[in-house]
Amino acid sequence: MTSASSAIRPFRAADLGTLVLLAWLARNEQGDGRTPCLLACSLGDGPDGPEASSAAVERLIDDLGLPIGGEPVDGTTRPSLKVSMLVVAGQIVLQMPQVTSQVTPPADWLRAVEKLGYTYFMFTTRICPSTGPRRPVDGKELAAFAGAPETTNAAAHVFLPARSLRA
Numbered sequence: 001m002t003s004a005s006s007a008i009r010p011f012r013a014a015d016l017g018t019l020v021l022l023a024w025l026a027r028n029e030q031g032d033g034r035t036p037c038l039l040a041c042s043l044g045d046g047p048d049g050p051e052a053s054s055a056a057v058e059r060l061i062d063d064l065g066l067p068i069g070g071e072p073v074d075g076t077t078r079p080s081l082k083v084s085m086l087v088v089a090g091q092i093v094l095q096m097p098q099v100t101s102q103v104t105p106p107a108d109w110l111r112a113v114e115k116l117g118y119t120y121f122m123f124t125t126r127i128c129p130s131t132g133p134r135r136p137v138d139g140k141e142l143a144a145f146a147g148a149p150e151t152t153n154a155a156a157h158v159f160l161p162a163r164s165l166r167a
Contacts, residue, residue, distance in 0.1 A: 011063060013098045015056035017046035020128055021094055022146060023105035025112055026120070036113040037120045038085070038160070039146050040094060040101065044127035057125045064096060066156035068125065073158045076118055085121070087113060087162045113162045124155035 019042055025034040042057050044050030058068070064082045066073055075081045086093040090110060093102045113119050129145060145151055 011056065011059050011098065015046045015048065015052055016042050016060070016099065017050075017053040017056075018043040019099065019101045021092060021101055021103040022128075022142065023092060023103060023109045023119075024143075024146070025106075025109055034108070034112050035120050036105075036109045036116065037122070037146075038092065038094070038105075039151075039155075040121070040123045041126065041128040041151075043130045045130075050127045054125045054127055057123070060096065060099065061123055061125070061156045064123075064156070066123070066158065068156055069153050071157070072120070073156070075121075075158045075160045081158070081160075083121075083123075083158065083160065085119060085160050085162055086164065088165050116162075118159050118161045121158045121160035122152065122155040123158075124151050126151045126154045 019040060022039040022041070024037050026037050027033075028035045042053040044053045046053035046056060061068060066083075073081075075083070083094070083096045086095065087110065090104060090107075091102050092105055093100065126145075126148075129141065
């Protein structure tokens with residue numbers, strides 16, 4: 001007797017496609033400062049297409065133990081969080097199980113995260129628009145994508161501590 005396997009396909013980092021990190025500053029709720037924000041998203045160029053890339057992001061977010069939508073998780077009080085951010089030599093290095101991505105943020109972003117000690121991190125299942133292979137859109141189109149309810153509602157939200165190498 002044979003039976004159909006109901007096993008879920010294991011997570012493979014390649015299914016994500018190109019994972020991009022987008023860093024910007026937003027006004028804080030008090031209006032007296034700037035909050036460093038970091039958005040992680042796929043360009044949807046994984047081997048099985050955009051829908052599979054989005055599903056892979058959702059699977060990874062679930063593996064990280066993060067909810068999609070809702071209130072932000074306070075990573076500053078959860079040392080066992082499976083996602084971390086290292087800020088070193090002017091670079092952001094985002095680390096998750098089986099996935100590491102990095103980007104060079106603006107200098108004012110680095111100053112803000114050093115002062116605050118964390119970033120407002122979002123990891124969205126929504127596919128980032130691109131202008132070509134491995135190139136996310138920029139400028140107003142990127143700002144519209146990052147701030148759209150379709151992007152933020154499809155994201156895990158985390159106050160992610162900024163870690164650095166100690167001498």
